[in-house]
Structure formats: structure tokens, C-alpha cells
Amino acid sequence: MVIKRFSVSKRQRVVKHQRVVKYQKGISLIEVLVAALVFGVGIVGFAALQLKSVRQVEGTYSRSQAMSIAQDLIERTKANTAPTARAFYLKATSWSGSLSNPGDCLHTDSAPDINDACTPEKMAQSDVYEVRSSLDDLISNGKINLANCDELLCVTVAWDQTDIAGCDQEAFSNGERESTANCVRVEFIP
Numbered sequence: 739m740v741i742k743r744f745s746v747s748k749r750q751r752v753v754k755h756q757r758v759v760k761y762q763k764g765i766s767l768i769e770v771l772v773a774a775l776v777f778g779v780g781i782v783g784f785a786a787l788q789l790k791s792v793r794q795v796e797g798t799y800s801r802s803q804a805m806s807i808a809q810d811l812i813e814r815t816k817a818n819t820a821p822t823a824r825a826f827y828l829k830a831t832s833w834s835g836s837l838s839n840p841g842d843c844l845h846t847d848s849a850p851d852i853n854d855a856c857t858p859e860k861m862a863q864s865d866v867y868e869v870r871s872s873l874d875d876l877i878s879n880g881k882i883n884l885a886n887c888d889e890l891l892c893v894t895v896a897w898d899q900t901d902i903a904g905c906d907q908e909a910f911s912n913g914e915r916e917s918t919a920n921c922v923r924v925e926f927i928p
Contacts, residue, residue, distance in 0.1 A: 801922060803876040804895035807869060808924045811884065811893050814865040815928070820858030824928070828891075832866045833883050837874070840864055891928050896921035 815827055826832055840863035843856035856864075873880040877897045885892050894905050898920045905921035 797920070800877055800897050800920065804880070804897065804922045805924070807873055807876065807880075807882065808893040808895050808922060810872065811865070811869045811882070812924065812926050814869065815884065815891065816926075818858055818861050818865065819928070823858040823862035826859050826862040827866070827884050828886065830883070832862075833870070833881075837867065837870050839867055887925055890925045892923055892925050894921060894923045 815824075818827075840860060843861050843864050869882065873882050873895070877895070879898055881896045881900075881902050883894045883902045885894070894902050896902050896905050896919065900920040902921075904919045905923055
């Protein structure tokens with residue numbers, strides 16, 4: 739049994755090769771365009787992830803600063819337990835309106851004058867000024883309030899477009915924030 743080999747001339751191979759090349763002329767350009775499209779979609783997706791990450795970091799930073807400010811107010815409130823001070827802390831106008839420095843209760847003179855005595859209410863005014871100043875420095879569009887919550891006191895800190903009223907008791911059932919409000923609420927025993 740003899741196997742015949744078909745021989746293809748060199749010219750036929752070249753012609754066949756040229757036809758293949760001729761048919762593939764525009765395909766590589768389409769491949770490049772598809773690759774560029776896929777790459778572009780990937781870049782847009784990566785940019786969206788970065789933006790979301792930056793927003794989450796900003797929200798976490800604001801929440802951390804709000805907790806720090808709330809803790810500062812709690813410590814100041816617990817240190818100044820006089821009834822006049824408590825009344826000033828709980829007055830709604832203490833936490834809104836214009837911010838004016840009531841003067842400092844800390845005197846470093848060797849012999850302070852009797853008129854320099856710091857009353858509990860003046861100390862409360864100084865505390866409110868210090869806390870509100872910290873809030874303005876650390877949180878964008880920050881708001882703070884101290885209020886009675888049943889038998890406890892509640893410090894509420896809100897920021898961005900959230901109002902204190904948007905951080906009501908229903909938004910914090912079971913001790914967890916259930917709304918989309920940008921706020922923290924800390925309850926404490928006076």
C-alpha cells in the first residue's frame with residue numbers, strides 16, 4: 739500500500755496565506771476597541787469604588803469625632819453637677835444660636851481677685867462654648883444637644899444635612915442607629 743502525498747506548491751501556500759491575511763484586516767482594530775472598552779469600564783468601576791471608600795472613611799471620621807465630642811460633654815456635665823449648671827446645659831438655646839466666648843474660668847494669676855470667682859453657671863457657659871468650638875472645628879455642619887431622656891441624659895451630635903430632630907428616639911431603637919441620619923446619641927446617668 740502506497741500513500742500518496744499531495745504536494746502543494748509554494749505559490750499556492752503564499753496565495754492561501756495572503757487570503758487569510760486579507761480576511762483578517764479589520765479584526766485586530768475591533769479587538770483593540772473592545773479591549774479599550776473593557777479597560778474603560780474597569781477604570782470607571784475602580785473610580786466608583788475609590789469614591790465610595792472615601793465617603794465611608796469620611797463618615798467614620800465624623801462619627802469618631804462626634805463620639806469624642808459627646809464624651810467630652812458628658813465628662814464636663816458630670817464634673818459640674820450644680821442645679822444652675824444643669825439647667826444651663828439642658829436649655830436648648832445653649833446649643834444653638836451665635837457662639838460667644840463667656841470668658842475663661844481658669845485663672846493662673848498668683849492671687850486671683852474675688853470677682854474672678856467662677857460660678858457653676860459660668861463654668862457651664864464656658865463648657866458649652868468649648869464643646870461647640872470643638873464641634874465647629876472638627877465636624878462639618880455639626881450640631882449638638884443635651885436633653886432629658888426618660889431618667890437619663892442624652893447627648894446627640896449630628897452632622898452634614900442631618901438635624902438634631904432627625905436623630906429622635908425611634909431612630910435608635912435597641913441602642914443601634916436604624917436610620918440613614920448622620921448622628922450619634924449617647925445616653926448617660928447624670
